[in-house]
Amino acid sequence: MTKYAIIGNSVAAVGAIEAIRSVDAEGSITVVANEPYHVYSRPLISEYLAGETTVERMAYRPADFYEKNGVEAILGVAAAGIDFDKKSIALEDGQSVEYDKLLLATGGKPFVPPIVGLDHQDIFTFTGLADAMKLDEAIDRVKDFVVIGGGLIGLKCAESLHKRGVKVTVVELADRVMAAVLDVDAGRIVEKSLARKGIDVVTGDTVEEILGEGGSITGVRLKSEKELPCQAVVIAIGVAPNVELVKDSPVKVGRGILVDDMMGTSVPDVYAAGDVAEGRDVLMGVTRILPIWPNAYMQGRAAGMAMTGSPRGFAGGLSMNSIELFGTPLINVGITDPRDESFEILTRSEGDHLYRKVVLRDGRLVGAIVVGEIDRAGILTGLIRDGVDVSDFKEELLRSDFGHIDLPADVRERRLFAL
Amino acid sequence: MKRIYAIESVCMNCQLCAVFCATGHSRSKDIIKAHNREKVLPRLFVEEKRPVSFAVQCRHCDEPFCVQSCITGALTKSLEGPVVYAEEKCVGCWTCVAACPYGAIRRDVDRKKIAKCDLCAELTEPACVANCPNQALVYEERGS
Ligand SMILES: Cc1cc2nc3c(=O)[nH]c(=O)nc-3n(C[C@H](O)[C@H](O)[C@H](O)COP(=O)(O)OP(=O)(O)OC[C@H]3O[C@@H](n4cnc5c(N)ncnc54)[C@H](O)[C@@H]3O)c2cc1C
Numbered sequence: 001m002t003k004y005a006i007i008g009n010s011v012a013a014v015g016a017i018e019a020i021r022s023v024d025a026e027g028s029i030t031v032v033a034n035e036p037y038h039v040y041s042r043p044l045i046s047e048y049l050a051g052e053t054t055v056e057r058m059a060y061r062p063a064d065f066y067e068k069n070g071v072e073a074i075l076g077v078a079a080a081g082i083d084f085d086k087k088s089i090a091l092e093d094g095q096s097v098e099y100d101k102l103l104l105a106t107g108g109k110p111f112v113p114p115i116v117g118l119d120h121q122d123i124f125t126f127t128g129l130a131d132a133m134k135l136d137e138a139i140d141r142v143k144d145f146v147v148i149g150g151g152l153i154g155l156k157c158a159e160s161l162h163k164r165g166v167k168v169t170v171v172e173l174a175d176r177v178m179a180a181v182l183d184v185d186a187g188r189i190v191e192k193s194l195a196r197k198g199i200d201v202v203t204g205d206t207v208e209e210i211l212g213e214g215g216s217i218t219g220v221r222l223k224s225e226k227e228l229p230c231q232a233v234v235i236a237i238g239v240a241p242n243v244e245l246v247k248d249s250p251v252k253v254g255r256g257i258l259v260d261d262m263m264g265t266s267v268p269d270v271y272a273a274g275d276v277a278e279g280r281d282v283l284m285g286v287t288r289i290l291p292i293w294p295n296a297y298m299q300g301r302a303a304g305m306a307m308t309g310s311p312r313g314f315a316g317g318l319s320m321n322s323i324e325l326f327g328t329p330l331i332n333v334g335i336t337d338p339r340d341e342s343f344e345i346l347t348r349s350e351g352d353h354l355y356r357k358v359v360l361r362d363g364r365l366v367g368a369i370v371v372g373e374i375d376r377a378g379i380l381t382g383l384i385r386d387g388v389d390v391s392d393f394k395e396e397l398l399r400s401d402f403g404h405i406d407l408p409a410d411v412r413e414r415r416l417f418a419l
Numbered sequence: 420m421k422r423i424y425a426i427e428s429v430c431m432n433c434q435l436c437a438v439f440c441a442t443g444h445s446r447s448k449d450i451i452k453a454h455n456r457e458k459v460l461p462r463l464f465v466e467e468k469r470p471v472s473f474a475v476q477c478r479h480c481d482e483p484f485c486v487q488s489c490i491t492g493a494l495t496k497s498l499e500g501p502v503v504y505a506e507e508k509c510v511g512c513w514t515c516v517a518a519c520p521y522g523a524i525r526r527d528v529d530r531k532k533i534a535k536c537d538l539c540a541e542l543t544e545p546a547c548v549a550n551c552p553n554q555a556l557v558y559e560e561r562g563s
Contacts, residue, residue, distance in 0.1 A: 297488070382519075
C-alpha cells in the first residue's frame with residue numbers, strides 16, 4: 001500500500017487526489033496545509049470581498065470530499081521541514097508524516113517589494129481567504145485605498161473594493177495594466193473601463209514610500225514624487241513560488257521547483273505542481289511558472305498519475321486567462337504580445353468594446369486576445385494547443401463568429417466528428 | 420460512451436435542434452414560453468456557411484479542459500462519463516468558454532451563468548437528436 005503525502009490543499013492538490021483515486025483506491029493519502037479551510041476557490045476571494053459570495057459557496061469540492069476520497073486532511077498546520085532520505089515531513093506542531101510519494105503543491109505567496117513604511121497598519125496582500133477577510137473588516141474605517149499592482153489580482157481586488165463603495169487608485173509600474181498577459185491596445189480598453197467607473201489608474205509609476213503618522217497610513221509617495229492620500233494599501237504585485245521547504249535541499253529550484261513532464265523533481269518520488277512548479281511551456285520551449293488555476297489542476301493531475309506509477313505525462317503549460325472587469329469580458333491565450341519579427345499579427349477592433357488579435361508563428365496559431373465578444377474563444381485555444389496550421393483561413397480567425405465551419409473540411413471532420 | 424455527432428451532409432440548418440433543446444431545458448416545456456418568457460438558451464450551437472451546416476454540443480471529453488479549468492468546481496466529470504454542470508456554483512467567469520476546444524459552452528450573460536449540454540439526462544435520447552427531422556444528429560459511440 002502506497003503512502004501518498006501532499007503539502008498544500010488547493011487546486012493542484014485536488015487534481016492529484018482525483019488522479020490518484022482514479023487508479024489507486026487502496027493507498028493512504030495525507031494532505032497537509034497551513035491554511036485552515038476546506039479546499040476553496042482562491043480566485044473567488046474577490047467575489048467574497050465584494051460581498052457576492054460566502055465561504056460556504058466558495059468550496060471547490062463538496063464538504064465530504066476528503067472523506068469520500070479517503071484523505072486524511074491535516075489543516076491549519078504548516079509543514080516545517082522535509083527529510084528526503086527518511087521520507088518524512090516534520091510539521092510545525094511536532095507531528096510527522098511519512099511518505100512513499102510526495103507532492104509539493106505549496107503554491108505562491110505574495111511578493112512584497114522593499115517599500116519604505118511597511119511597518120504601518122492597514123497594509124494588506126490579496127492572495128488568500130484570510131486576506132479577503134481582513135480587508136473586509138478594514139473597509140468600514142477606510143475611505144481611500146491604493147492598490148499597488150495592475151495585474152489580474154490587483155485589478156480584481158480594486159474592482160471588489162470599488163463595489164464596496166470606497167475610492168480606489170491602482171498604481172502600476174509598467175506602461176499599462178495586465179502587462180504580463182495583454183498588449184497595449186487591450187490594456188487600454190481595460191483602463192478605460194476602470195476609468196468609466198471612477199477607478200484611477202496610474203501607470204509607469206510605483207510606490208516608493210508609505211506615509212503615515214502613529215502607525216496609521218495617510219498616503220503614499222510615488223517614484224514620480226507625486227503623493228496620493230489614502231488610509232490603506234494593498235500590495236498585489238504578484239506571487240512568488242513558495243519554495244522555502246526545499247531551500248538547501250537536493251530538490252532543484254530555478255524560479256520555481258523544476259519539474260519534468262511527469263511533474264517529477266530532481267529527487268526521486270518527489271513531485272511538484274501548480275504555482276510552485278516551473279514546468280515546460282507548450283509554446284515557448286522553455287520552463288516557466290504559469291500561475292493559473294487550470295495549469296495547477298492539470299499539473300496536479302499529471303503528478304497524481306505519475307505518483308501511482310501510471311504516468312500519462314503533462315502536455316505542457318498554456319497561458320490562458322478569462323477575466324471580466326466591470327462588464328467587459330476578456331480572454332488571453334498563449335503568446336499575445338511578441339516583439340520579434342518572426343510572428344505574424346492580425347487584429348480587428350471596434351471602439352472601446354471589441355478587440356480581437358491573433359498571433360501566428362510558421363502558419364500556426366500561437367496566441368490570441370479576445371475582448372468583448374468572447375463566445376467560443378475556446379476554439380482558438382484548441383487550435384493553439386494542437387498546433388493546427390491556420391494559414392489558409394487566418395483572416396477568418398478575426399471574426400467574432402469564427403467557428404469550425406471555417407476550418408477545411410478534413411480538419412473539421414477529424415476534430416469535430418472523430419472521423 | 421455515447422456522444423452526439425452531426426452529419427453535415429444532411430443538416431439543413433432548420434434550427435429545430437436548438438428549439439427543442441431550449442424547450443426541453445425550460446421549466447414550462449412550452450416552446451413559446453421557453454423562448455419569450457423564460458429566455459432559455461439552447462445548449463448547442465448551429466454553425467452555417469452555405470451550403471454546409473451542423474450543430475455542436477458538449478463532447479463530454481474524457482479529459483475535459485473545461486472541468487480542469489473551472490475555478491469554482493461547477494463542472495465535474497462523472498464516473499459514468501458525462502461532464503456535469505452544477506449551475507448554483509457557476510459565477511460566470513467564462514474560463515470554460517476560453518478552454519473548450521469545441522466552443523460548446525454558451526454564456527448566459529443575463530444570468531451570469533453558462534449553459535451546456537447535459538445529454539438530456541432524464542430522457543433516453545437527447546432532445547436535439549430525437550427531434551432532428553433529417554436525422555442529421557446521431558447519438559452513438561465513436562473514438563472520442
Ligand atoms: C485574487 C486571485 C484571483 C485569481 N484569479 C484567477 C483566475 O481568475 N483564473 C486563474 O486561472 N487563476 C487565478 N488565480 C491564480 C490561481 O488562484 C492559482 O494559480 C492557483 O490557486 C494555484 O494553485 P496551487 O494549488 O498551485 O496553490 P495555491 O492555491 O497557492 O495553494 C497553496 C496551498 O499550499 C499551502 N501551503 C503553502 N506552504 C505550506 C507549508 N509550508 N505547509 C503546509 N501548507 C502549505 C497553502 O495553505 C495552500 O493550501 C487567482 C489568484 C488570486 C490570488
